[in-house]
Amino acid sequence: MIQESQLQPEQAVFRETVVAGDYFMKSVKAGQTFRILDLEGNQAADTLFYNANDPTERYSAVDTIREQGNVYLTAGTRLMSNEANVMLEIVADTCGRHDTLGGACATESNTVRYALEKKCMHACRDSWMLAVAENEQFGMSKRDITHNINFFMNVPVTAEGGLSFADGISAAGKYVELKAFMDTIVLISNCPQLNNPCNGYNPTPIEVLIWD
């Protein structure tokens, strides 16, 4: 569902551009709203969420899918934790559909999907490994890296049980906006994948904006 935001970028309390292949890791407070903006189009933002006060509580793809009875995420979707609490709600979305089935790219899964020789190409999970290593204050490790959301990605499921990776339905200037229901650590990998159309074979920057 397309839902535009009334928030003005000039009034944001925080703005940061995240280049492709880099990560973003920051706490947002309960009640704050943040936006992920696809600056140049067709970019995938692989995202995980944690309760900032107890990171063992985290975004759960399976609980979110099951509780809303639908596999796609869009405006109105409540993102559920593994403890069955609402962590965030998607309050604006100019893209219309986001994926949470496909997971993130990793060097190891790239060997399976594309070729064994691709194993040293940069991948989202490497960005997350660096993020948890460089941010010891959060006390996180590989155990905390779970099944993520792929904002701006389109992964349709067919009635026969197939899964495809369709061309992105995002474009330059499209965004998704979320309101936090608890103090939340946002961990984004701005996807560096070069082997499939999720980034249009051209990974580009995103911007993160936060409003009080």
Place this chain on the structure above:
Amino acid sequence: MSKNKILYEEQLNGACHWSLHMRKGTSLRLTDIEGGANVGMLFYNPVNLLERYNAPDTLKCQHTFKLQKGHCLYSDMGRIFCSIIDDSVGWHETVCGNTSAEMVKQKWGEHSYQDYRNEWYQNGYNSFLVELAKYGLGKKDMAANLNLFSKVGVDEKGDLKYEADNSRAGDYIELRFEMDTLVLMHTCPHPLNPAGDYPRKPVAYQICQAEAVQEDDYCKNFRPENQRGFANNDIFHLGLGGRS
């Protein structure tokens, strides 16, 4: 059903949980005794418990939402824990998670151990927590699980639809292990099961000696990705001293 030699057989009653260590080259055959069973399942690598079953990689590597004969079940490290070498069901799901204590209470009421002893209403989430803790693991380690024998379809809008009659009495699935694997499983109801009474469905399981994987193996050749997955397993076993 495969002709693999049965080494051990046992039954898991409904609403139970257990864990076991499967060796490479053995298979685990599960049979739905009454129809309508659900088996929640997770896999871990015993030599590195950080390596675990990864549902998204399993689905996207094979471009599938459902799991059936031919599919391989992948770890997050690009390796194959096991292959579905036989399957009379045709659709097993891996995106709906587990029942929780609160969900069971809301759907079916409260049946505590105090009042009902081992006929209590166990839930999938606590079942996995108990089995995980036996290996020093906890809720951080609980990945998206398999729900064997259960089908949840998706329509063009993305809405989920639970299919109540997916698995019949006598239906089975056989998993051939391609590396040593710690298997956690429970027989608690599927979280979308709309049954009026708490479903308590038993499952028989057999551990078999699997035939060696040949070059023309059905699962290995089911998708080109699976050939590369098997290659990754070969490299891993070289690292373990060439034990095959």
